[in-house]
Amino acid sequence: MKKKSYTIKILVLALLAGVVVVLCPFFGIRYLSCTDIAAREDIRYIFFLIRIPRTLAAFIAGGGLAVAGMVYQALFRNPLASSYTLGVSGGASLGAALCIALGAGGSVLGFSAISAGSFVGAVGAVLLVYVFAWSRESNATTLLLAGVIVGTVCSGLIMFVHYVSPLRHSFQIMRWIMGGVDGMSYPFLAVVAVPVFIYLGITVSIIPRLDQFLTGDSLAHSRGVNVHKSRNLFIVITAMAVGAIVSVCGPIGFVGIMAPHTCRLILHGVRHRVLALASFLAGGIFLTVSDTLARTITPPSEIPVGIITALFGGPFFLSILFRRKGRLQW
């Protein structure tokens, strides 16, 4: 794609991201006006210590999930791959469900046992996929299938835990699985932001490898990519980043599929370094707006953001897909 035409699109996306991040903290169960914020201590508290970290966390989590999805789609040359394909979501949910069912309260290093459990579950699931599928002969398809199966086994176990738990726990598990960025504070924001930015840094520095992966394993190999090592590296760092996001926000689905594909359709034919930036911005915008809707449309209660991402994101994505379906070529 010509440099000029995508530069403008990226700039528009960046501008939109800026507007969204600045405006969204004002909206919520209650609209906070500037005069209120200036005048009242309690509203200032809500604005600066709750709404702002929540907005930032939503943006960074959305962006991280979008980039992770983009990475998996390129690694596996499969448009249906997402950050959850290798059982990450299933593992995280199972970890959280077990912690809830066993009544593991308390905290580890200041974070709830449920968060810690889900992180362990997410990374554990990916390791499990590796134990079964890793060998020199293993290819993208083997890994993908193993991931889907680990995910399915996890869902079965979650249903079991769900079924045998008392109603109170059962509801809590259900709520956790729906995902959400509610109850954010600056420490939680850090748990999301630090791993995501480290992840983005590493990914950007080795991003030409993704372009090579997309041309097929043997071509990538002949161009000088160590296909096995690179794929493993990408999978491990992506699992860690997604694990960190999921441990705080729950398994928010759909961002990792929708944001990168929307960007691919709009920025037809760009290389991954441009696509990664666009996906990060698009994922961030999408989750921030979804979260703002989640806390405004049914006052005085909030609805889980996973419902919004599916209900609003789905039709939006379908409309783009149908208008530009000719461009989706892999």
Next chain:
Amino acid sequence: MKRPHLEIENLRVAYNSCRVLDGIGLHIEEGERWAIIGKNGTGKSTLIKTIAALLRPVSGSVRICGRPVLSLRARERARYIAYVPQKPEAVIPYTVHDFVMLGRYSTMGPFGIPGETDRNKVAQALDFCDVRDLCNRMMTTLSGGELQRVMLAGALAQDTPILLLDEPTTFLDPAHERLFFRSLESAHEKRELTIVMVTHDINTALASCTHVLALLNGRVQYAGSAYDFKELCPDVLVTLYGIEFGCYFSESKLTRVYGTWVND
């Protein structure tokens, strides 16, 4: 004597327990052009893939300028050998220019920002293959013939001394095949490339290559100059392919052409 560029020694390759190559030995010197011919399933592609380090031999070795290919790091190997497959494994969602630029991977820095040399090599490769006009086209919109020349351009952009081609013209019509070989020749003239190519087209192999390696059931049936190979034709072709071959002499071109009959 020049030092052999590519030394293949006692190479054995197997898929699971099925032995495909059984003790191949070959010395290829700088600037030589080798055609590998033989029936389907005799291990031609396997040999090319083993040279490219895509496959690991059971025993034996492939050395490039004295160094075993398997001991080279991926980027280092990519500065010695480039590879052109029969057709791309995947649908490639890039423009022709961006795809050819991917050939520069092994010499580019971590963020993949192309420098002056990279742009020059890409421009040169596009010119060799006569695909400069296609520069801004998407790879997905190319015809089979154009696509193969762009694949060749991608490999030439890598700027390696050795070029491996695995049946690069199998899906091309005779006219596009001619264009493809013309591109290959212009690159060879300028760069003194060492070329190893798998092909089923005996006549093109004899016309454009200096040497022939004929494989039969995973073993070397003939390895030597193309000129000497012609002396053995068409009898050796009958041995290789197990069907009758005829020889035609073109007076205007002063050359012999080999072919088979459709009926019998």
